[in-house]
Amino acid sequence: MKKLLLSTALAALMAVPAFAQSDEPKLGGNMIVTYKDDVATLDPAIGYDWQNWSMIKSVFDGLMDYEPGTTVLRPGLAESHTLSDDGLTYTFNLRQGVKFHNGRAMTANDVVYSLNRVVNPATQSPGQGFFSMIEGFDAAAAGEADGLSGVTAPDANTVVIKLSRPDATFLHIMALNFSFVVPKEVVEAEGADFGKKPVGTGAFKLTEWSLGQRLTFEKNPDYWISGVPYLDSFTVEVGQEPIVALLRAQNGEVDIPGDGIPPAKFVEVMNDPEQAALVVEGGQLHTGYVTMNVTAAPFDKVEVRRAVNMAINKDRIVQVINGRAVPATQPLPPTMPGYTKDYAGYAYDPEAAKKLLADAGFADGFETELFVMNTDPNPRIAQAIQQDLKAIGINAAIKSLAQANVIEAGGTGTAPMIWSGGMAWIADFPDPANFYGPILGCGGAVEGGWNWAKYCNEELDAKAAEADSIVDPARSDERLKMWSDIYMAVMEDAPWAPVFNEQRFTMKSARLGGDDALFVDPVSIPVNYDYVFIKE
Amino acid sequence: MPAYILRRLIQSALILLGVSFITFVLLYILPADPVRQIAGRSATAETVASIRSQLGLDKPFIVQYGTYLWNLLGGDLGRSYLQKTEVGALLVSRLPATLLLMVAAIFCELAIGLTLGMIAALYRGRPLDNVLMLGSFVSVSAPQFVVALLLLYVFAVKLGWFPIGGYGTFAHLVLPALTLGILGSGWYSRIMRSSMLDVLRADFIRTARAKGLNRTRVILAHVLPNAILPVIAMVGIDIGMFMSGIVVVESVFGWPGIGQLAWQAIQRVDIPIIMGVTLVSAFAIVLGNLLADLIAPLIDPRIRLR
Numbered sequence: 001m002k003k004l005l006l007s008t009a010l011a012a013l014m015a016v017p018a019f020a021q022s023d024e025p026k027l028g029g030n031m032i033v034t035y036k037d038d039v040a041t042l043d044p045a046i047g048y049d050w051q052n053w054s055m056i057k058s059v060f061d062g063l064m065d066y067e068p069g070t071t072v073l074r075p076g077l078a079e080s081h082t083l084s085d086d087g088l089t090y091t092f093n094l095r096q097g098v099k100f101h102n103g104r105a106m107t108a109n110d111v112v113y114s115l116n117r118v119v120n121p122a123t124q125s126p127g128q129g130f131f132s133m134i135e136g137f138d139a140a141a142a143g144e145a146d147g148l149s150g151v152t153a154p155d156a157n158t159v160v161i162k163l164s165r166p167d168a169t170f171l172h173i174m175a176l177n178f179s180f181v182v183p184k185e186v187v188e189a190e191g192a193d194f195g196k197k198p199v200g201t202g203a204f205k206l207t208e209w210s211l212g213q214r215l216t217f218e219k220n221p222d223y224w225i226s227g228v229p230y231l232d233s234f235t236v237e238v239g240q241e242p243i244v245a246l247l248r249a250q251n252g253e254v255d256i257p258g259d260g261i262p263p264a265k266f267v268e269v270m271n272d273p274e275q276a277a278l279v280v281e282g283g284q285l286h287t288g289y290v291t292m293n294v295t296a297a298p299f300d301k302v303e304v305r306r307a308v309n310m311a312i313n314k315d316r317i318v319q320v321i322n323g324r325a326v327p328a329t330q331p332l333p334p335t336m337p338g339y340t341k342d343y344a345g346y347a348y349d350p351e352a353a354k355k356l357l358a359d360a361g362f363a364d365g366f367e368t369e370l371f372v373m374n375t376d377p378n379p380r381i382a383q384a385i386q387q388d389l390k391a392i393g394i395n396a397a398i399k400s401l402a403q404a405n406v407i408e409a410g411g412t413g414t415a416p417m418i419w420s421g422g423m424a425w426i427a428d429f430p431d432p433a434n435f436y437g438p439i440l441g442c443g444g445a446v447e448g449g450w451n452w453a454k455y456c457n458e459e460l461d462a463k464a465a466e467a468d469s470i471v472d473p474a475r476s477d478e479r480l481k482m483w484s485d486i487y488m489a490v491m492e493d494a495p496w497a498p499v500f501n502e503q504r505f506t507m508k509s510a511r512l513g514g515d516d517a518l519f520v521d522p523v524s525i526p527v528n529y530d531y532v533f534i535k536e
Numbered sequence: 537m538p539a540y541i542l543r544r545l546i547q548s549a550l551i552l553l554g555v556s557f558i559t560f561v562l563l564y565i566l567p568a569d570p571v572r573q574i575a576g577r578s579a580t581a582e583t584v585a586s587i588r589s590q591l592g593l594d595k596p597f598i599v600q601y602g603t604y605l606w607n608l609l610g611g612d613l614g615r616s617y618l619q620k621t622e623v624g625a626l627l628v629s630r631l632p633a634t635l636l637l638m639v640a641a642i643f644c645e646l647a648i649g650l651t652l653g654m655i656a657a658l659y660r661g662r663p664l665d666n667v668l669m670l671g672s673f674v675s676v677s678a679p680q681f682v683v684a685l686l687l688l689y690v691f692a693v694k695l696g697w698f699p700i701g702g703y704g705t706f707a708h709l710v711l712p713a714l715t716l717g718i719l720g721s722g723w724y725s726r727i728m729r730s731s732m733l734d735v736l737r738a739d740f741i742r743t744a745r746a747k748g749l750n751r752t753r754v755i756l757a758h759v760l761p762n763a764i765l766p767v768i769a770m771v772g773i774d775i776g777m778f779m780s781g782i783v784v785v786e787s788v789f790g791w792p793g794i795g796q797l798a799w800q801a802i803q804r805v806d807i808p809i810i811m812g813v814t815l816v817s818a819f820a821i822v823l824g825n826l827l828a829d830l831i832a833p834l835i836d837p838r839i840r841l842r
Contacts, residue, residue, distance in 0.1 A: 037800050038797070038800060040619045041621075121586040121587070122590070124574055124575075124590065126575055126576025126577075126579060129576075129579055130578060141583065192615060192620040193621065195621070210629075210792075211629035212629060212792030212796060212797065239787070239792050239796050240701060240790040241787050241790070243788075244701050244788060244790060247700055248700045251700060253700060402568070402802070403803060404568035404569070404803070404804065404805045405567055405568045407569075407573075408567050408569050409567070428578070437578075438577055438578050446581060448569070448572060449581075450577040
């Protein structure tokens, strides 16, 4: 058994500078955040919107956690952990004295119950698939076994998790919302309503939920990190149009408009120095891309796909969305570990693109369809892409549909091209593996899968599996290099045309304090509620 | 009368059955898979199949529809696919807000529409009439989003007379009700104007004037009760219009009604919620029309219900 020192071992995975306090935190006060959509659920096994993601993080905890404002792993409910030499058995030592909001002490059995619950098909968790590396997953996920045979609790403070294959992403999975610890008796008493009456171990507890109006979270005085959270409470008001939320923020009634600055108001806000000073900009683990269905003509020819990559003027598309993004060169976003810094991507070159098309036998171009989600700014972006393609002779008809319809067309493989905006990949956890499996790997290239290009390169799949089997933190650079190579090979095959990486712009009230990194936290969107505070 | 009501109730039930069937068919043939929305982007084919079978979505259409109807008869609207909450509870939590807004908005529509319609009729052919009718034309064609934001900007943000959206007090109600009132008043003013013009030309009005009644009394006691009938029928139809148009106004003013609920559910193919909201809306329309028909004979004794 080798002891892992988390802080040093995982520092290599750092993508963002470590969190640093700029002001001395003050205790107390209430913060108001608004959203247009109602919050669907706060059940950590079910919630999978970017909106409820950070609320769930404040109500529940997992064995692992992240340094606030960064992608660096740190211990959560597990004080420490060890990994066996074969890389297959993790032993987590739980923190003592952690209590659920109902006052009961959290034990190892709760961890076992929570992991079994998320994998149980009756839970219908969208996160089930993340746990496939745990021993006994197949039987548990199929409902043939009571739980995961690989997850056991030898005593009240120890959880042992056996994997069926070494997996370097495992600790990230233990920091994912889906693995958060829930109290069995409350879940069983509430049944399906647990998502509206959540009880966790987190920094805040939900005290009020008026459907369609507001949710109030109050400080958990018994939280296991002393001194945290800083706020007494925060209120999430739902049903607010982004434009109205902005007006209210400008009027001092709202601290954070959760949906961000509406596109139509973006330039106006950023041109006003007073307002621009309240906007925090940060990277996001996001890539917007055009998929090309490699299984059907004409995109079965790599020359055609490369030509599309060269035809799209990414700088102009970034202008179309008022500079709220940076042009993308590859599938991974720049803030993701494993990103290849010295790769410039396909250069914008319509002439060379035309020549490639001619080489592929499409000197006169062809007709195709570009599917796009029908909310602004996506149709505008699709139009820009359409014009770029037209310049090299490709006539792409735009199919602007509701999100669910585009996803369906992508899954069934009936869409030759899809602009991913509005449905694009934002990483579940900050690891390069998360940008591959479901969207570029063979596993996702099935009927209904999210690999809309239907791209399947078995050689790369094998290499991805090999990279993820490197669990020794000392070899993490080697692993990241392998991932970098994988994405370079993907670019060579060009099933996607990566277009841009969205930047995040969070507007906050002047009275809010805390490091800027908290307001563009890569894992807690839009903000890490536990660590922000009110200055006056 | 009781026989009439009974017949109308049976008709209403049949209409609701038809609405439920058509909506169910449309959602069934929609090229979007609710199971994919539940299962998430990382789900395996097995997970998707398992969820599909748990929800009974792998069964033939007629079985799915039959099950839905059977549960509906038992008062069970099902659970939201994504929120996992009972649809009945979601509707109950939002319906009061929508009903309140609807009542307040109809009041505003009538207050604005009828007043302007009467003035236009009394000044028929004169510039004031033309201006009012042009105004009614503009009001019914104005986009809801624009009018709502304009009122919000002027009266809430700039003047600060009302809160910037929200729910709970009378002050919160004024702007959304006024928005809907202004937008809908055009229909009422036009109907009121033409209805009044008809009545003003009628013999009994000439008689009333001839026997020396003053103008105000003629209008209030004789013209109005006779001119108001088409307006009552209009209110019945209007309830249907509200159900379709209230989404935008609720959204701008952060009004927690069922319009918002429906909008979100449609985005995510949350079929139980879509069905629930559709049925409630259809019920409101049917009920509105029924009430309008029942009220009419109370105002005009010439109308008999058979």
